[in-house]
Amino acid sequence: AQSVTQLGSHVSVSEGALVLLRCNYSSSVPPYLFWYVQYPNQGLQLLLKYTTGATLVKGINGFEAEFKKSETSFHLTKPSAHMSDAAEYFCAVSAYSGGGADGLTFGKGTHLIIQP
Amino acid sequence: DSGVTQTPKHLITATGQRVTLRCSPRSGDLSVYWYQQSLDQGLQFLIQYYNGEERAKGNILERFSAQQFPDLHSELNLSSLELGDSALYFCASSVAAGSIKTQYFGPGTRLLVL
Numbered sequence: 001a002q003s004v005t006q007l008g009s010h011v012s013v014s015e016g017a018l019v020l021l022r023c024n025y026s027s028s029v030p031p032y033l034f035w036y037v038q039y040p041n042q043g044l045q046l047l048l049k050y051t052t053g054a055t056l057v058k059g060i061n062g063f064e065a066e067f068k069k070s071e072t073s074f075h076l077t078k079p080s081a082h083m084s085d086a087a088e089y090f091c092a093v094s095a096y097s098g099g100g101a102d103g104l105t106f107g108k109g110t111h112l113i114i115q116p
Numbered sequence: 117d118s119g120v121t122q123t124p125k126h127l128i129t130a131t132g133q134r135v136t137l138r139c140s141p142r143s144g145d146l147s148v149y150w151y152q153q154s155l156d157q158g159l160q161f162l163i164q165y166y167n168g169e170e171r172a173k174g175n176i177l178e179r180f181s182a183q184q185f186p187d188l189h190s191e192l193n194l195s196s197l198e199l200g201d202s203a204l205y206f207c208a209s210s211v212a213a214g215s216i217k218t219q220y221f222g223p224g225t226r227l228l229v230l
Contacts, residue, residue: 036221043118043206043221090159103149103161103174104219 002027002093006107014115019078021110023065023091026072033074034092034104035065044090050074061085086114119143120222122207128228134195137225141188141209147171148190149210149219150182154203165190166212197229 007022025031032051036044048059055067065076074091088111092104119142129135141148150162152175161174165184176182179197184190194201204226208219 043120043223044208045118045221046218049218102217103164103172104151105161106151106159108158 002031002105004091004093004105004107006089006091006110008110009108010111010113012113012115013081015083016080019063019076019081019085019112021076021089021091021112023074023076023107024072025074025091025093027093032094032102033065033067034094035059035063035074035076036090036092036106038088038090038109040087047076047089081112081114083114083116086112088112118220118222120207120209120220122205122222122225124225125223126226126228128230129197130230131197131199133197133229134193135197135227137192137194137205137207137227139190139192139207139209139222141190141207142211142220145209145211145220146188147210147212147217147219148184148188149208150176150190150192151206151208151221152203153206153224154200157203159206162192194227199229202227202229 003026005024034049035047048057050057050067058064063078088109090109091107094102121140123138146167149164153159162176164172182192204224206224208221210217210219
């Protein structure tokens with residue numbers, strides 16, 4: 001079984017400041033990790049994903065995340081926040097073990113607020 | 117626009133009723149997933165279909181069922197509805213089964229049970 005913990009249900013940063021959204025996971029098998037963003041009244045959009053290989057993953061809109069196995073973490077960062085980054089962010093894990101079953105387990109989400 | 121379509125966008129119904137939510141995956145995608153998003157439970161995986169066959173079950177209630185048709189569209193059936201079933205229901209699709217494949221989410225169906 002797998003689980004995801006997102007620290008901080010709300011994070012507020014000033015425009016231009018560093019964005020750091022925290023995600024820790026638990027998985028009994030090597031995980032695949034994802035960050036999704038949800039804008040108001042919209043579906044989820046994939047920001048980035050880690051499957052295997054390079055542990056620093058770059059995504060869309062200037063976001064990146066680093067997979068740290070020793071810390072079971074997959075924190076999301078962006079060097080400089082923009083007003084358009086205000087949204088709900090979800091970290092998700094899938095512990096694929098074959099057979100084609102790969103539903104995602106999501107964290108509770110972090111609401112990112114950008115202060116002008 | 118992810119290419120995944122869901123109908124209807126909004127649905128209001130009464131307790132005890134039955135509803136059907138419909139999802140059309142992206143062109144070429146064989147795998148369909150259903151998720152429920154509610155304030156108290158967050159985003160939960162319900163069920164996955166691949167090329168017409170059920171692949172995985174998550175936290176899906178026995179009152180809920182789904183199927184994927186030969187044209188690959190999927191329907192989620194919710195019966196004996198309760199107030200607590202009010203939520204946003206998302207469909208997602210991917211080109212195949214397997215976690216390295218990105219899941220693309222539709223805009224969701226918002227269900228309100230009164």
